[in-house]
Amino acid sequence: MTTALVWFRRDLRLADNPALYDAVRQAQRIVPVYIDGFEAPGTEPGGAGRWWQHHALAALSADLQALGAPLLIRRGEPLAVLLELAQQVGATVAVWNRLYEPAQDRADRRLAEALIGDGLRVDTFNASLVVEPWDVKTQTGGPYRVYTPFSRTVRARGLPRAPLPAPTRLDGVPGLQGLSVEDLGLRPTIAWDAGFAPVWTPGERGAHQRLERFCAEALAGYADGRDRPDQLLTSMLSPHLHFGDIGPVQVLSRLQRALAEQHGAGVAGGAEVFEREIYWREFAHHVLFHFPQTPVAPMDPRYAAFPWREPADYADDLRRWQRGQTGVPIIDAGMRQLWTTGWMHNRVRMIVSSYLVKNLLIPWQEGAAWFWDTLLDADQANNTLGWQWIAGSGADAAPYFRVFNPVTQSQKFDPDALYIQRWVPEIARLGKKSIHAPWMGDPADLARNRLQLGHDYPMPSVDLGESRGRALKAFERLKAG
């Protein structure tokens, strides 16, 4: 009788899980295992991510229990844990799904070699990308640095497989002792997570509910509405994709079905744009894998000399940005949405990051670190790509002279100020002319609402025009060398 260890990591699902699928085909007994703290240095989840991990693990654990092979949770060095467990249950096979952060990939390859050296058979699979980073190359044989040719090549290949079914039963090994999800202490001790549960259902079922809602209610309006933070037109699948509650092959296959079942230009256009976003995620993983220094250093080395402000000088501005107290309503709305729900709309992520990096001249790494701790979808590939894109130093980045004007962005993408009203209640009653930029607002409107700037709501610490000019000069000096 063959016994296989199935090592779960960021593939917290039963359906379309190639490692689990393979194990069920080649072994009679399955031991699903999760190893606390398996992450390579630099990829450990932040506070919000740990909350998600807790709940997604609890959901997976219940589902595995129902199938007959409970999730065994252990703690320690993966090599020691897997070897000890293999010996304990007489396993001859270990399987897992690959991860692509460079440090994790290196650690996994070393681990596989060591396990094979100890006589185990090791099989690893792709569960979380359409195309693995080493599977596509430019015509000259190097990695892609530009999104459009990357996505053209990858999309032309189509999906690598149809989604795999979930097992209907599993034969486990009875009597194994492990930790409970609760023992891992993943939930915050200070209750800053109260706003997460009303919005999110981590785990496989929650992911499919999101996807179904998106196809039924949002897909047709996605192409036009995805930039509107006041509307619920994006999928909100990002944390589910990060933790592998669902995989991109499942998402794109469902999209194809929606296209076949629903008709109309809206759906076709929405599916086209949505698919492109999924391929931005693929691109981010490709770039991170081939440019492993990018989570901490600019991809374009010229930017290493960028004249950022010094920490002692920017500490106060950084704190105001983090707390949603900058005095610029769309920025504060976004930062408060992030703190409360663990997620921020993509358009607003671009606006708040541009403000931090360009208007405040604070290094993008500070923003990336805050996002890492507070985003439920914090993902080294996507977060790095997003921040370097905004800073102008990354792959296929926004040109350095593109400085988002938070006021015009706010007027354009939150035209009725519903998003601001929701997240910045202290100014919610201001009229349309004042609410996007109270410091330039109608004094009578402010007085009518008994709103004293600097007292009831902050004054911005920088002038938007001047700070934009300061950033452009700094970028020009850098370019001139």
Ligand SMILES: Cc1cc2nc3c(=O)[nH]c(=O)nc-3n(C[C@H](O)[C@H](O)[C@H](O)COP(=O)(O)OP(=O)(O)OC[C@H]3O[C@@H](n4cnc5c(N)ncnc54)[C@H](O)[C@@H]3O)c2cc1C
């Ligand atoms: C500064 C900055 C930091 C970011 N940090 C992260 C992060 O840590 N984790 C993260 O998942 N996304 C990050 N993004 C990308 C994007 O904002 C989110 O993926 C998106 O807002 C998630 O919402 P959604 O699932 O409703 O997206 P949808 O619009 O429904 O898109 C579907 C999926 O496509 C992928 N996607 C969409 N936009 C992007 C993008 N620009 N880059 C890469 N993948 C994308 C996501 O997996 C997303 O779930 C960041 C963007 C910026 C500007």
